[in-house]
Amino acid sequence: MAQSVTLCFIDELNDFLKPPSRGRDFTVSFPEPRSLKDLIESVGVPHTEAGSVFVNGSMADMESLTVDGDMIRVCPQRDKYLIAPRFIADVHLGRLARRLRLLGLDCLFNPALDDAGIAAIGALEGRIVLTRDRRLLMRRAVTHGIFIRSGSAGEQIREVTLRVETDGFIAPLTRCPVCNGRISGTGRESVIDKVPPKTYAYYSDFSTCGECGKVYWRGAHWTRLEKMIASDVCPSNSGIFL
Template identity: 40%
Template sequence: MAAAEIRFHDRLNDFLPPARRGRTLTLAATRRAAIKDLIESLGVPHTEVDVILVDGASVGFEHCLAGGERVEVYPWPSAPRAARHLRPAPPACPRFVLDAHLGRLARYLRLLGFDCHYRPDIGDAELAAIAEQEARVVLTRDRSLLKRKRIRLAHWVRHTDPWRQVEEVCDEFDLAPAFAPFTRCTRCNGRLASVDKASVIDRLEPLTRRYAETFLECEACGHLYWHGSHVSRMQALVERLRRRHLRENEP
């Protein structure tokens, strides 16, 4: 079987065993296999790939190798600008679907105002279907999930700490300009709307009834939110993310 040389650039090396990172690898080539399948056989999901160069020419995922070629594979955003870009451009305010292991990340993103489909019992097939049907961005720690053909736009979350995950996703999709904190229910993803205290007073605990005056109610599940110490903490976290965004985008 003929062979080609392949090299993965920048963060695509995260998907390779340490001994193979930053090296030129040998890739078995066959006219019957698309280059997408060959790349994924080495562990790199197609959703992380933005540009593929074969002997300097930009090709798509359907390209087949004959053998003897030199292949360069780039992630977004470090791919050559003039090449054919394979990764779809994310929308300015993306909607997400998260795997079952990212519950705290989902709550943080909802707090920031982003539409996040999340259920702790969601399966891979259902998640992929939702991503395709609703044009949602997949966030996952499961590398194998990203190899499903139905998934076009996704991000493999590198960090394991939930707050670092939030920072990572905000950086990846430039979310700070679209922040709309306290507009979504962190429990169910429903929209929040202001309600008069009088209309919910019979649902309040005595201390809340006495000290809180401003209330939000989820239009989907009915959960109530009001200003308390937890809101102050969340506001501080949102401001911290905004300051971080400004620092990283200073000229």
């Protein structure tokens, strides 16, 4: 039997709606009962971005079915995910992936993966999908995901840490920003043929990536890197390393 329900989205969820539906109640009609998740996504809002849903004033489960005449109010997701902060980023978020890795957080990034591949790996490995593509978040395989709004990597880091508990997991400069492998200290002699002679002569501490073999040392870029990491960890920090 055909149904009509009234929907109202709160705050930033309105960004996902067509302009005529933003900031007001609007009615949608459909031929058969459907889950709240399907209904909410049918108007453009990924289920990962929706938090509490109220039907006729009572909190409801996303899988519950609509009833004709329902008044449905959808709040933004403001709770943090309580799973380990491991990520997979889409093709548009390479800079964010590098910044997360610099903080020591595990973030896969492979531009060759399509949406289905990202969703599948996210589900298989329990990774939070980071994307600027809402259609990716609407895939059923995606249980944990964050729609990234900003184009600035610094702001993107804050969008992630608002939704995911990273305290206790941040370990700056322990993960390779290039490949996501672990980096660790290595004997100076082992890098003698892998770094320029002047670098070898000037620096004593070197680290290598266990995956790609890239060699790291505290070169001229180090202070800038430390400041960037400090501001990611604590935005009010003016550049004092941890």
